[in-house]
Amino acid sequence: MPACCSCSDVFQYETNKVIRIQSRNYGSIKWILHMVVFSYVSFALLSDKLYQLKEPLISSVHTKVKGIAEVKEELIENGQKKVTEKVFDTADYTFPLQGNSFFVMTNFLKTEGQVQGLCPEQPSRRTICNTDRNCKKGWMDPQSKGIQTGKCVVYKGTQKTCEVSAWCPTETVQEPPRPALLNVAENFTVLIKNNIDFPGHNYTTRNIFPGLNITCTFHKTRDPQCPVFRLGDIFQETGDNFSEVAIQGGIMGIEIYWDCNLDKWFHRCRPKYSFRRLDDKNTKESFYPGYNFRYAKYYKENNVEKRTLIKVFGIRFDILVFGTGGKFNFIKLIVNIGSTLSYFGLATFFIDFLINTYSSKCCRSRIYPCCKCCEPCAVNEYYYEKKCESIMEPKSTLKYVSFVDEPHISMVDQQLLRRSLQNVEGEEIPRPPMDFAELSRLPLSVHKPPHISEHQEELELLGKTGSPEWCQCGSCLPSELPEESRCMEELCCRKAQGPCITNSPLFRRIVLSKDVLQFLLLYKEPLLTVDGNFTNSQLRHCAYRCYTTWRFGSKDLADFAILPSCCRWKIRREFPKSDGQYSGFKNNY
Ligand code: GDP
Ligand code: ZN
Ligand code: ZN
Numbered sequence: 001m002p003a004c005c006s007c008s009d010v011f012q013y014e015t016n017k018v019i020r021i022q023s024r025n026y027g028s029i030k031w032i033l034h035m036v037v038f039s040y041v042s043f044a045l046l047s048d049k050l051y052q053l054k055e056p057l058i059s060s061v062h063t064k065v066k067g068i069a070e071v072k073e074e075l076i077e078n079g080q081k082k083v084t085e086k087v088f089d090t091a092d093y094t095f096p097l098q099g100n101s102f103f104v105m106t107n108f109l110k111t112e113g114q115v116q117g118l119c120p121e122q123p124s125r126r127t128i129c130n131t132d133r134n135c136k137k138g139w140m141d142p143q144s145k146g147i148q149t150g151k152c153v154v155y156k157g158t159q160k161t162c163e164v165s166a167w168c169p170t171e172t173v174q175e176p177p178r179p180a181l182l183n184v185a186e187n188f189t190v191l192i193k194n195n196i197d198f199p200g201h202n203y204t205t206r207n208i209f210p211g212l213n214i215t216c217t218f219h220k221t222r223d224p225q226c227p228v229f230r231l232g233d234i235f236q237e238t239g240d241n242f243s244e245v246a247i248q249g250g251i252m253g254i255e256i257y258w259d260c261n262l263d264k265w266f267h268r269c270r271p272k273y274s275f276r277r278l279d280d281k282n283t284k285e286s287f288y289p290g291y292n293f294r295y296a297k298y299y300k301e302n303n304v305e306k307r308t309l310i311k312v313f314g315i316r317f318d319i320l321v322f323g324t325g326g327k328f329n330f331i332k333l334i335v336n337i338g339s340t341l342s343y344f345g346l347a348t349f350f351i352d353f354l355i356n357t358y359s360s361k362c363c364r365s366r367i368y369p370c371c372k373c374c375e376p377c378a379v380n381e382y383y384y385e386k387k388c389e390s391i392m393e394p395k396s397t398l399k400y401v402s403f404v405d406e407p408h409i410s411m412v413d414q415q416l417l418r419r420s421l422q423n424v425e426g427e428e429i430p431r432p433p434m435d436f437a438e439l440s441r442l443p444l445s446v447h448k449p450p451h452i453s454e455h456q457e458e459l460e461l462l463g464k465t466g467s468p469e470w471c472q473c474g475s476c477l478p479s480e481l482p483e484e485s486r487c488m489e490e491l492c493c494r495k496a497q498g499p500c501i502t503n504s505p506l507f508r509r510i511v512l513s514k515d516v517l518q519f520l521l522l523y524k525e526p527l528l529t530v531d532g533n534f535t536n537s538q539l540r541h542c543a544y545r546c547y548t549t550w551r552f553g554s555k556d557l558a559d560f561a562i563l564p565s566c567c568r569w570k571i572r573r574e575f576p577k578s579d580g581q582y583s584g585f586k587n588n589y
Contacts, residue, residue, distance in 0.1 A: 019387055023379075025349050033347035033441075041340040051333040052326030055257055057199030059259055059321040059371060061100040067188030071181050073110075085177065093182060093314070095295075100319040104188060104231065106246035107180040107313035111171045114296075114307050120155040128159045135162035145170040167307065176313050180246035186232035189217065190317070192229065194256055194271065196372040201262050207271045218273065225270060229254070231315070237275045247292025249313040251279040258323030269325070271476040278318060291316055300347035352387075352401030359384035385433075391556070399488075400561045401426060402551045409552060421562060422470040425452035432553035468565075473500035478563035481584055489584060493564035510550050511567070512574050517542045540575040547571070 045051060069088040074081055093105040106511070121127035121144060129135050129152035137150030146166025154159040191214075194207040207227050208214075216226035218233065233254060235242040237314060253276040260269035279291060291314065296307040309460035397414040401421060410426030468478050472494040479489035493501040501507055510516065517539045521528055528534070534542075547567055548558035562585065563571075572582060 021383055021386075023383075026354075029354075030347045032220075033350060034344060037343045039347055041337075041343060043101075043433055044340070045336060045339045048337040049326050051328055052253070052261075052263070053200070053329035053332050054324040054326045055198050057196045057198050057321070057325060059194060059196040059256075061319045061321060063317075063319070064191045065094050065102060065104055065188055066191070067185065069093065069182050069184045073181075089181060093185065094103060095312075097316065100321070101316055102190065102319075103314055103316045104182075104185050105312050106182045106185050106249065106312040107176045107279065109171075109174060109176060111169070111309040114169065114204040114309055114351075115304055116166075117168040118149060118163055118165055120153045120161040121164050122149075122170050122173055123155055123159055123161050124173075129162050130162055135420075167309070171309055171311070176311075179243055180313070182266075182315070183243055183246055185246065185315075186230075186235075186242045188231050189228050190231065191228050192254065192256075192319060194321060196323075198260070198262070201325050201327050203260075203262055203269075203325060205260075205269050207256065208255055224273070228271075231443065234275050234317075238277045240277055240281070243573045245315060247313065249292050249315060250277065250278070251291055251316045251318060252330070253278045254317055254321075256319065256462050258325070260323065260325035262327040271323075280505035299385055309494055322358045339346040355380050355383050355387065385487060396437075396560075398560060400557045401491060402431075402561065403493065404501045405496055405498060407431065407493050409557060414488065415427055417487055420470045420487045422472075422491050434553065471565070472497045473502075473564075473566055475500040475502055476571070477569045479565065480582065489565060489568070491562055491564050493566050500566050502566050507547075507567075507570075511543050511547045511571065514539065517546065520546070536575040536577065540571055540577075543571045543575065544568075 002363050051481055067090070071088055073084050073086055084275065095103045095105070097103050114423050122145075126141070126143070132150060132152045134152050135148050135152050137148060140146070144164065146164030149163045149165055151163040152160050153163045157484060188563040192207065195204070196206065196324050197204045207225075209225070212225065212227075214228065216223050216228055218224070218226040218229045218296070232242045235245065238252070240250075255274045255276060257272045257274065258269065259272070262269065281287065292311055294309060294311050296309050298305065298307045300306065395413075399421075401410045401412055403410075408428045409431050410424075411429050412421065412426040428561050467474050467476050468490065470476075470490050471492045473492055476492050479486045481489055518534055521534055521538060521542055527539075544563060545558070547563060548561040549555075552558045552561045
């Protein structure tokens with residue numbers, strides 16, 4: 001939009017001018033593309049519910065694990081191995097955890113009867129010693145079980161390790177039992193209670209609906225809404241083996257996804273459960289495989305504080321609740337429709353692309369080698385011509401030259417001109433199409449019989465003196481301009497040798513006809529002269545103009561067109577100046 005200069009500029013509206021192409025093919029393409037876009041936009045709008053305002057949820061989770069397990073424990077009592085059977089219930093194998101998680105113990109290692117005292121460390125690269133000098137009093141590191149006393153004592157047989165002040169006997173380094181002690185935890189069930197709230201929509205619900213049979217067990221297809229899950233089934237869903245994971249422990253994610261449609265007419269708000277293994281699946285490759293932690297049970301025996309250290313392996317279940325609730329929103333609908341409107345421009349883009357591609361010059365030769373099939377190219381070329389108006393950079397140094405024996409116009413940069421204009425190779429630009437309507441305004445001269453030259457003797461004189469070497473028509477004269485700007489006027493009407501354009505009967509009728517020139521001058525300014533007689537200068541300048549308009553067509557080109565020397569002098573001779581000093585071409589810029 002142009003800058004506002006006055007108040008009236010504010011009250012205006014600019015719109016685009018368009019070209020309507022009457023074409024069955026392009027019309028069909030347009031409608032097909034519009035239909036495709038419309039279908040896609042409507043489909044996307046409905047399927048993705050883009051008309052809804054989506055809000056995130058907040059949730060709370062509560063879990064209850066149920067199940068009984070019988071565990072065979074090996075105890076060494078008075079040097080003898082003894083197997084005892086113990087029943088584990090919920091309190092034994094679940095531990096309270098922070099956040100939306102629960103833990104089920106599947107395996108453990110026990111170190112019983114530990115008391116505070118002095119005993120040898122477990123043998124390792126850091127603790128094995130030969131003499132007391134290998135041990136350092138007061139030394140402790142995060143890996144050790146206690147504080148070193150500085151002594152090197154016998155651990156077992158001939159093996160010696162540093163003595164530590166710790167809970168004794170220290171925990172032995174050993175692999176968790178195989179199969180896992182609580183392998184039956186596979187059959188345990190967990191009830192998940194999940195309450196959700198969409199604060200944006202002021203809507204609350206939960207995953208246990210009234211009338212739901214609480215004795216059910218979740219199954220992906222048979223009972224997908226049941227909130228009671230069998231632990232073994234969860235692992236089956238993710239393709240893991242429960243017994244394998246039970247040995248070292250692991251982490252499993254239970255995802256509850258709420259995709260709620262809160263519109264009255266399509267109301268639906270049910271959770272979707274899915275499962276995902278969250279720890280390293282490949283226990284062999286990982287650094288610290290599985291999931292475990294230690295805890296201790298403290299007691300007093302004969303007034304001595306003792307403890308049982310238990311390294312617990314198990315599965316932590318993390319419950320992840322997410323989702324959105326959508327409700328119809330008018331603003332959302334408008335915004336989304338607005339953002340899809342631009343897709344309707346696809347038809348314009350595509351058809352313009354076709355027109356541009358199939359109108360190029362190479363189209364005919366490359367795509368349609370036979371002449372009969374060139375028709376699409378010709379049609380597109382026509383559309384392209386109508387559609388596209390190219391304009392040159394308005395540079396005062398650009399000049400246009402036209403030769404009678406060449407179909408195009410040449411564009412020359414005056415700044416780069418070093419030799420006569422005749423010999424410079426310019427950039428080719430197409431000649432503007434002839435406008436017959438304009439031409440019909442000049443009927444006068446065309447009906448008049450051709451005017452016979454009164455200056456025939458001058459022509460003969462010219463023939464005698466000879467034309468300059470750059471002239472091809474034999475009618476040009478050397479330029480009268482100073483040396484430095486002379487090359488601008490060293491231009492013939494032809495590129496190759498042949499007859500001069502000034503000899504054409506049309507030249508006389510269009511350019512030299514006094515009637516036409518007078519008519520044109522009056523047409524422009526009706527009151528220019530009272531008696532209808534114009535000065536030679538007026539007629540001459542108008543004749544220059546007639547020639548350039550005739551040969552160059554468009555006004556843009558005519559203003560910067562250079563007259564060939566033969567035409568210039570022919571005109572000057574017809575309408576001479578009394579002193580014979582002509583100023584020549586002046587730049588209008
Ligand atoms: P003058 O009448 O003494 O000024 O000299 P001329 O007969 O050379 O006319 C000069 C006028 O004609 C100036 O306005 C020029 O712009 C115009 N004129 C002269 N030569 C050319 C030419 O080659 N091309 C164009 N487009 N205009 C020209
Ligand atoms: Zn010539
Ligand atoms: Zn000529």
